Amino acid sequence: MIDLRFSEAELEARIDHLTTFILEQKAAAGADGVVLGLSGGIDSTTVATLAVEALGTDAVHGLVLPAQVSSEDNMSDAERVAQDLDISYDVCEVEPVIDALLAAYPEAEGDHLAVGNARARVRSVFNYLVANHENRLVLGTGNRSEAAVGYFTKYGDGAVDCHPIGNLYKQQVRQVAAALGVPEELVQKTPTAELWADQTDEDELGIDYDTLDAILATHIDGGVPAAAAADLLAVDLEVIEMVQDLHVGSAHKRAAPPAPEPPGPGPV
Numbered sequence: 001m002i003d004l005r006f007s008e009a010e011l012e013a014r015i016d017h018l019t020t021f022i023l024e025q026k027a028a029a030g031a032d033g034v035v036l037g038l039s040g041g042i043d044s045t046t047v048a049t050l051a052v053e054a055l056g057t058d059a060v061h062g063l064v065l066p067a068q069v070s071s072e073d074n075m076s077d078a079e080r081v082a083q084d085l086d087i088s089y090d091v092c093e094v095e096p097v098i099d100a101l102l103a104a105y106p107e108a109e110g111d112h113l114a115v116g117n118a119r120a121r122v123r124s125v126f127n128y129l130v131a132n133h134e135n136r137l138v139l140g141t142g143n144r145s146e147a148a149v150g151y152f153t154k155y156g157d158g159a160v161d162c163h164p165i166g167n168l169y170k171q172q173v174r175q176v177a178a179a180l181g182v183p184e185e186l187v188q189k190t191p192t193a194e195l196w197a198d199q200t201d202e203d204e205l206g207i208d209y210d211t212l213d214a215i216l217a218t219h220i221d222g223g224v225p226a227a228a229a230a231d232l233l234a235v236d237l238e239v240i241e242m243v244q245d246l247h248v249g250s251a252h253k254r255a256a257p258p259a260p261e262p263p264g265p266g267p268v
Contacts, residue, residue: 033059040077062089120156150250
């Protein structure tokens with residue numbers, strides 16, 4: 001596999017770039033601060049730490065958003081992150097909202113994908129409820145690897161004002177997190193979106209993050225032909241093609257909703 005980590009000089013420059021980005025986004029929006037969901041995982045912890053570096057503790061508000069499928073360990077980690085960073089945080093229960101949705105539309109009960117995506121969208125609603133009430137910017141916690149294959153919920157965790165780590169491969173997120181002093185157990189923690197019970201990112205994707213990063217960097221972003229990328233990375237061509245299919249099939253998630261072009265000369 002290929003090493004996508006930054007050199008020491010590049011790492012320092014990249015962290016400066018990311019904190020400057022957060023500062024500029026807040027200023028451009030005229031916001032008083034930022035809000036983000038805290039899952040207890042590496043991505044949200046890294047973004048929260050970058051936000052504190054950029055804005056100070058008073059400007060960062062965390063939300064711990066447990067649902068029925070959330071593990072106690074993850075929620076404990078999420079609260080610990082907020083406490084370690086000395087930021088304000090609230091715990092908002094997602095499941096009562098899901099229960100109300102299913103009471104209104106019981107036909108979806110048992111559809112783990114539909115209900116799982118609803119959980120992600122409810123979390124987004126909480127983010128924006130707080131953001132609107134406190135004049136804050138909603139920070140996304142998604143990374144480049146997940147975005148490239150559509151591993152996020154449209155109008156759920158994808159519904160944010162900006163993506164501070166949106167151009168970092170997962171491998172690079174780990175490196176940035178370690179440089180920022182994120183605890184090693186969180187850096188190496190098994191990633192999960194916790195949309196349903198026992199769900200993990202890599203099991204659902206069908207590929208580990210290091211292999212995904214390498215395929216994205218060489219074939220999707222780097223333009224190396226599929227067969228050549230397979231040889232270079234020593235992976236089966238079918239794996240390259242699977243990632244390509246995920247990338248193409250999720251293009252709609254990375255684009256603004258389409259509208260028809262004007263029909264031509266004359267009134268629109």
